[in-house]
Amino acid sequence: TEREISHYYERQDEIETYLKEINRKAHLPALTRDGHRVGVEANIEVLEEIVAAKDNGAEGIGLYRTEFFFMNRKEMPDEETLYHEYRELAELMAPQPVTMRTLDLGADKLVGWHPRLEEANPALGLRSIRLCLHYPEMFKAQLRAILRASAAAQNIRLMFPLVSGIGELREAKRILKGVQEELRAARVPFHEEMPVGVMIEVPSAVAIADLLAKEVSFFSVGTNDLIQYSLAIDRGNEHVTYLYEPLHPGVLRLIKHAVEAGHKAGIEVSICGEMAAEPVYTPVILGLEFDRLSMNPQAVPRVKNLISRSVMKDCRKFVRKALQLGTAVEIGDQLHEMMMKKFPEEFRVFDPSALMARPALPRARRDH
Ligand code: PEP
Ligand code: MG
Numbered sequence: 343t344e345r346e347i348s349h350y351y352e353r354q355d356e357i358e359t360y361l362k363e364i365n366r367k368a369h370l371p372a373l374t375r376d377g378h379r380v381g382v383e384a385n386i387e388v389l390e391e392i393v394a395a396k397d398n399g400a401e402g403i404g405l406y407r408t409e410f411f412f413m414n415r416k417e418m419p420d421e422e423t424l425y426h427e428y429r430e431l432a433e434l435m436a437p438q439p440v441t442m443r444t445l446d447l448g449a450d451k452l453v454g455w456h457p458r459l460e461e462a463n464p465a466l467g468l469r470s471i472r473l474c475l476h477y478p479e480m481f482k483a484q485l486r487a488i489l490r491a492s493a494a495a496q497n498i499r500l501m502f503p504l505v506s507g508i509g510e511l512r513e514a515k516r517i518l519k520g521v522q523e524e525l526r527a528a529r530v531p532f533h534e535e536m537p538v539g540v541m542i543e544v545p546s547a548v549a550i551a552d553l554l555a556k557e558v559s560f561f562s563v564g565t566n567d568l569i570q571y572s573l574a575i576d577r578g579n580e581h582v583t584y585l586y587e588p589l590h591p592g593v594l595r596l597i598k599h600a601v602e603a604g605h606k607a608g609i610e611v612s613i614c615g616e617m618a619a620e621p622v623y624t625p626v627i628l629g630l631e632f633d634r635l636s637m638n639p640q641a642v643p644r645v646k647n648l649i650s651r652s653v654m655k656d657c658r659k660f661v662r663k664a665l666q667l668g669t670a671v672e673i674g675d676q677l678h679e680m681m682m683k684k685f686p687e688e689f690r691v692f693d694p695s696a697l698m699a700r701p702a703l704p705r706a707r708r709d710h
Pocket of ligand 1: 407
């Protein structure tokens with residue numbers, strides 16, 4: 343109706359005005375009101391997105407999903423092609439850091455040039471770092487390209503996805519070391535001090551986070567997969583979306599454990615799952631003590647704005663209390679109440695109630 347159309351035009355104006363206002367401050371460092379500094383970086387899938395990352399005030403690339411460059415092609419890109427792509431990315435972002443995640447193929451991310459595996463449960467199958475360790479030539483080509491690109495601006499950080507145990511991490515590092523030795527022997531320059539980190543997205547990695555932390559320079563918590571694997575729900579399955587709860591106390595406790603283990607070992611801990619991009623979760627993420635947050639570029643200004651208006655002491659208190667509650671709904675209700683009180687303008691424009699809604703009933707139960 344005319345009335346509805348004009349209502350939505352008004353809403354659009356309201357959102358645009360609000361975003362214009364907060365975008366002005368998006369290039370300032372993210373500092374809470376009590377002076378706690380957190381890094382805010384961008385997740386990208388293709389090189390072109392660095393324009394959006396920079397425009398929105400990201401302080402680096404916290405996750406480059408390298409597999410997207412390998413998809414929609416007839417054959418695997420060769421080392422030279424990868425090297426040029428990676429070098430351009432690193433140089434364009436310098437001196438800010440670029441966190442390159444090694445190939446995270448398999449499950450929902452497939453390529454035409456690699457034999458498709460018959461797997462009953464691809465999400466639990468030969469994917470990601472496992473696939474790379476099975477096909478070391480493909481893995482080495484990518485590592486060589488990354489290492490060569492690291493020489494230029496020395497701002498590349500390397501990160502292995504879906505690591506589930508120490509053995510896997512050591513094998514990946516052994517292959518990396520081998521490639522480094524080959525390059526050294528051939529007098530090809532690379533950044534000798536390139537930080538090497540690991541993604542924390544499998545529950546077993548959380549359980550042994552103290553051991554993993556001794557062997558890497560940083561952690562990056564991938565909540566998209568950590569939620570999927572810890573709650574035993576397929577993140578792409580519509581029948582169980584009602585169980586996909588970032589605020590599930592089990593998820594929050596796992597995250598807390600990983601962050602504490604990282605900090606105890608003196609390494610930085612980031613978050614690069616979608617949870618970091620949703621402003622309604624910002625106080626929880628701050629209270630969980632992450633050092634850096636990485637998210638889709640468009641989310642950066644809103645999240646930075648909320649950080650600059652938060653008080654770290656309050657966020658810590660909120661998380662302490664939330665960890666004593668039994669369900670995501672209870673935590674969500676308390677979060678909703680606090681957000682409406684503290685950030686009325688943000689949530690007058692963007693309504694958080696949809697996120698906080700009670701999970702819908704599973705389909706089978708609705709049908710009966
Ligand atoms: C994650 O699992 O949280 C993550 C960042 O990786 P992806 O979404 O690419 O699996
Ligand atoms: Mg993942």
